Amino acid sequence: MSKDFLAGCRDQYDVVIIGSGLAGLTAANTLAKAGHSVLLLEHHYQLGGMATWFKRQNGHIFDISLHGFPIGMIKSCRRYWTDEIAESIVQLRNIRFDNPMFSLTTTFNRDDFTRLLIEKFQVPGERVTAFFDAARGMNFYDDQQMSTGQLFEKFFPGREDVIRLLMEPITYANGSTLEDPAISYGIVFSNFMSKGVFTFEGGTDRLVTLMKAEMLKNGVDLRIRSEVQKIHTERGKVTGVTVNGRRIGARAVISNANLKSTIFNLVGAEAFDKTFVEQAQTVRLNNSSTQVYIALKPGEIIDESCGDLLFCSTAPVFRTDLLLNRDITSRTYSFYYPRTRPGSDRCLVVSSTNANYSDWANLSEPEYEASKQDLIETTIAALEKYVPDVRIKIDHVEASTPKTFEHYTRHLYGASFGTKFEGLGVSRALPEQIKGLYHAGSVGIIMSGWLGAVNYGVIVANDVDSLLLKSSGSAPAVEAVAS
Amino acid sequence: MTTAEIREEIIDILENIAPDEDLGGLKDDVSFREQLSLDSMDFLDIVMELRKRWRVQVPEEDYQNLRSMTSTVTYLEPKMRDLKRA
Ligand SMILES: Cc1cc2nc3c(=O)[nH]c(=O)nc-3n(C[C@H](O)[C@H](O)[C@H](O)COP(=O)(O)OP(=O)(O)OC[C@H]3O[C@@H](n4cnc5c(N)ncnc54)[C@H](O)[C@@H]3O)c2cc1C
Numbered sequence: 001m002s003k004d005f006l007a008g009c010r011d012q013y014d015v016v017i018i019g020s021g022l023a024g025l026t027a028a029n030t031l032a033k034a035g036h037s038v039l040l041l042e043h044h045y046q047l048g049g050m051a052t053w054f055k056r057q058n059g060h061i062f063d064i065s066l067h068g069f070p071i072g073m074i075k076s077c078r079r080y081w082t083d084e085i086a087e088s089i090v091q092l093r094n095i096r097f098d099n100p101m102f103s104l105t106t107t108f109n110r111d112d113f114t115r116l117l118i119e120k121f122q123v124p125g126e127r128v129t130a131f132f133d134a135a136r137g138m139n140f141y142d143d144q145q146m147s148t149g150q151l152f153e154k155f156f157p158g159r160e161d162v163i164r165l166l167m168e169p170i171t172y173a174n175g176s177t178l179e180d181p182a183i184s185y186g187i188v189f190s191n192f193m194s195k196g197v198f199t200f201e202g203g204t205d206r207l208v209t210l211m212k213a214e215m216l217k218n219g220v221d222l223r224i225r226s227e228v229q230k231i232h233t234e235r236g237k238v239t240g241v242t243v244n245g246r247r248i249g250a251r252a253v254i255s256n257a258n259l260k261s262t263i264f265n266l267v268g269a270e271a272f273d274k275t276f277v278e279q280a281q282t283v284r285l286n287n288s289s290t291q292v293y294i295a296l297k298p299g300e301i302i303d304e305s306c307g308d309l310l311f312c313s314t315a316p317v318f319r320t321d322l323l324l325n326r327d328i329t330s331r332t333y334s335f336y337y338p339r340t341r342p343g344s345d346r347c348l349v350v351s352s353t354n355a356n357y358s359d360w361a362n363l364s365e366p367e368y369e370a371s372k373q374d375l376i377e378t379t380i381a382a383l384e385k386y387v388p389d390v391r392i393k394i395d396h397v398e399a400s401t402p403k404t405f406e407h408y409t410r411h412l413y414g415a416s417f418g419t420k421f422e423g424l425g426v427s428r429a430l431p432e433q434i435k436g437l438y439h440a441g442s443v444g445i446i447m448s449g450w451l452g453a454v455n456y457g458v459i460v461a462n463d464v465d466s467l468l469l470k471s472s473g474s475a476p477a478v479e480a481v482a483s
Numbered sequence: 484m485t486t487a488e489i490r491e492e493i494i495d496i497l498e499n500i501a502p503d504e505d506l507g508g509l510k511d512d513v514s515f516r517e518q519l520s521l522d523s524m525d526f527l528d529i530v531m532e533l534r535k536r537w538r539v540q541v542p543e544e545d546y547q548n549l550r551s552m553t554s555t556v557t558y559l560e561p562k563m564r565d566l567k568r569a
Contacts, residue, residue, distance in 0.1 A: 034535060072522075079500075079528065139523075455524055462531050466540055 005225045005244060012249040013039040013221070014468055016241050018228045018266070019256030021049025021409075022450055023440040025211055026080050026457030027254050027464070032218040034465050039250070040220055041243050043227035048208040049256070049409055050416070051450060056396050060295035060346060063204045064400075067334045067352065068092055068173075068197035068309055069450040070188075076454045085210050092197045096307035097168070098386075099330075100316045101161040105307060108169070109196040121162055131155040132193065138186035144421075148185040149178030164318035168311050172332045174445050175286040175354060175417040177320035184421050184445040191451065197309065203341050227410075231255065231266045231437065238436035251471065252436040252464045256457075258411045259283065259423050259439055263430075272433050276426075283423045286445075287324055287354045288402035288414035292379040294349040297395040302347045306335050306386055314382075326359040328375075331382060349387070351379045357402040357413035372399045417449070418442025431463065438464060484563045489556050492568075496532045500525050511552040533559075537566055 017028045020042035028040045046052060050065045078086035095108040104120065106112045110132055117123045134155070148167070156162040163178075170176055170189055200207045215222060223243075230242040231253055240249035255262040260283060263269065269277045296302065313330035315322055323330050336348040363371060376399050383390050402414035411418075419427075424444030430437050440460035442448040447456040484492070494506055497519070504519050515521050526549055533539045539562050541549070548558035 034531075076524065079524075458524065459527060462527055465531065465534060466542075469534060469538060469540065 005223055006246055006248075009039065009221065009223065009246075009248060010037070012240075013037045014250070015039070015252045015254060015464055016041065016248060016250040017254045017256060018231075018241065018262075019049060019441065020044075020047040020222075020224075021256045021441055022051050022453035023442070023447075023457035023460070024049070024254065024256030025208075025215065026454045027256070027440050027461040028220045028222075029211070029215050029218055030080055030458055030461035031464060032215065032220045034461075036465070036468055038220045039248065040215070040222050041226040041228055041241070042222075042224050043410060044408055045224050046208070047212060047222070047224065048204060050405075051204055051208065051453075052408070053204040056295065056398075058295075058298060058395060060348065060396055061203060061205060061341065062293040062295070062348060062350060063334075063336070063340075064291065064350075065450070066199060066204050067332065067350075068095075068192075068199055070191035071195035071198055072191055073198060073451045073454070076451060076458070080454065080458055081211060082214055085207065085214075088201045088206070088210075089198050090201050091195070092199050092308035094304070094307040094309075095169075095197055096310040097165065097312075098310065099164065099168075099313040099318075101164055101318075107196050108192060110193040113165075113193065116165070117162065121159070121165070123156065123159070123162065127155060132190075135186040135193075136190040138183045138190070144181045144183060146182040147179055148176065148182045151182040151185065152178070160317060167320070168313070168318060168330075171320050171323055172311065172352065172354065174448050176445050180445065181421050187446050188449070188452075199308075199340070201340070201342065206341075228257075228266060231262070233267060233271050233434050233437065236434055238434055250436075252438065252467060254438045254440050254460055254464060256439075256441045258285075258415060259419050259427050259441070259443055260285065261410065261412055262439055263426075267434070267437070276429065276433050279422075279429075280426050283426055284420040285413055285415040286417040286420060286442075286448075288357045288405055289416045290328075290353050290355045290360075290375055290399065290401050292351040292376055292399045293397065294351070294380070294383070294390070294394055295396040296347045296349075296390075296393045299345050300347060300393040300395075302335055302337070302349070302387055302390075304335075304337060306333075309334055310386065312382070312386070323354045324356050326355070328353050328378065331379065333383065333386070349383065349390075351383065354416070355402055357406070357415075360401045360403050361413075368401075368403070372401060375399045375401075415442075417445065418447075419444065421445055431467075436467065484566050484568060486556050486560055488568055489559050489563050490552060492536070492563075493529075493552065493555055493559075496529055496536075499532070500528050509552060511556075514551045515549075537563060539563060539566075 014036035015038045017024050017040045028038050032038045052064045055061050074086050074089045096105045114128050117128045152163045226243050228241045228243045232239045238253045263280045310333040315329040332352045334350045338344050405414035421444045427439040427443045430439050438460050440457050530541045549555050
């Protein structure tokens with residue numbers, strides 16, 4: 001008989017959370033700390049969602065999405081997780097660009113970008129200041145008509161090199177394009193520019209282990225290998241879920257699954273207003289990714305002058321759609337030195353590219369394997385420009401594709417960064433459609449990435465906490481006065 | 484709670500949210516944002532703390548009332564006047 005991953009589960013919780021991405025984990029922890037009973041259900045055997053890792057022979061550990069996040073993560077981790085987690089966040093100082101237009105190394109913050117733009121790109125200082133101020137001043141309630149491309153055109157007309165410097169990293173960070181609203185660029189760019197790029201010392205496995213311990217301490221009921229098949233609603237109200245064939249009741253359900261699968265697969269279109277369904281249908285998914293994971297033999301070292309992050313491209317011009325092309329010309333390398341996991345002697349490289357699901361989905365098994373092999377070969381060949389002897393130092397190499405991401409996270413079309421901008425409005429409107437039903441997870445570019453996901457988890461936890469208080473009916477403030 | 488007590492309560496919450504800020508010279512009529520480096524998550528934290536401590540609900544459409552100390556206290560006064568501090 002197969003193991004019952006729900007053994008000991010109660011029949012009813014205040015909140016059921018579907019999915020253990022950073023948004024799901026943070027919502028679970030916040031609500032448990034607020035005193036609610038919380039059940040967290042994850043279909044995979046590991047917590048973390050895209051914030052994940054895998055182990056291979058000889059003790060290699062690969063991180064999937066630990067390439068860098070903004071400094072805001074320190075504050076969010078301190079506030080919503082623990083001091084220990086917050087204090088493990090360290091800066092990555094060497095961010096490199098290498099393409100036919102320019103090669104440079106930067107700390108990727110406002111001061112250094114200002115210096116580069118003035119000295120290397122010959123942009124007038126006032127123009128640079130005005131651009132940074134405009135990007136930083138953007139907020140959610142602003143005009144959403146201006147596109148990122150128009151923003152650049154306003155400040156740096158005709159300067160494709162400047163646009164490449166400012167845009168390429170953000171396109172990698174969240175899949176945004178020049179056609180997306182300027183605010184979705186401005187907010188994410190400014191977050192990074194405030195202090196640079198940060199990482200988690202000890203790796204994703206350590207982060208998720210620490211988060212798990214904190215959730216258990218706060219009383220979250222955590223279940224892996226538990227796939228939710230259905231979210232149940234009755235007369236406009238959420239009543240619970242079916243997971244691994246078992247029905248569990250809840251006063252509120254937060255789905256950390258993809259927004260569109262939540263609406264169309266887990267709940268079902270029939271439970272919503274017609275206009276809402278139409279709106280949800282028009283929400284575009286973000287692109288997917290491919291990655292190549294390269295581990296060097298134990299003790300083999302890559303020189304730190306390679307940098308921490310390297311945005312490299314052989315494309316003569318920068319076009320966001322070219323970044324998705326199966327004929328890869330642009331890659332982002334993350335170089336992981338032994339300091340990533342203090343005490344380790346390993347150097348690893350992860351090469352990432354943005355990718356279209358459709359380029360991988362319809363291949364026959366042999367074609368798929370051949371395409372993967374080609375991806376590995378071309379990546380190693382491209383890497384040789386920066387690490388000339390890398391081929392003889394490699395101990396293990398493998399690749400992932402949009403199909404891999406789809407398989408592990410259940411995201412439609414393996415979407416790496418959730419949905420495009422319009423997804424945020426639909427995500428926020430869910431509880432107006434069905435009382436007690438919420439979505440927290442990568443949407444709208446802003447609420448994406450590690451920091452966006454953590455913060456969106458808190459925002460939704462706040463909504464749920466408020467709902468549970470309202471519907472609990474207990475006398476207000478009595479407890480507060482007594483405590 | 485008196486308005487003075489509500490103000491003290493807000494100061495206490497702000498001290499937790501922004502431990503590095505000096506709140507001694509806070510001007511009540513000037514917006515928090517102009518004096519402290521608070522972002523939208525910080526304002527959300529104020530809302531969550533009020534609910535946790537006093538079960539006071541501040542719906543999203545009312546967040547604008549939390550602009551300055553004066554507007555915050557004015558907004559909260561009817562919600563908190565019947566509460567008693569321990
Ligand atoms: C290749 C790549 C590189 C990235 N690099 C970075 C980076 O360097 N920095 C950064 O900040 N961000 C990066 N990101 C983005 C970042 O990882 C994500 O935005 C973030 O982790 C998403 O968190 P989330 O909470 O939205 O959900 P996800 O991580 O997408 O998790 C959703 C979870 O829900 C589970 N689930 C889905 N359906 C069900 C179901 N029916 N039942 C049970 N469980 C279910 C899934 O298994 C998954 O665990 C990267 C992403 C990718 C793909």
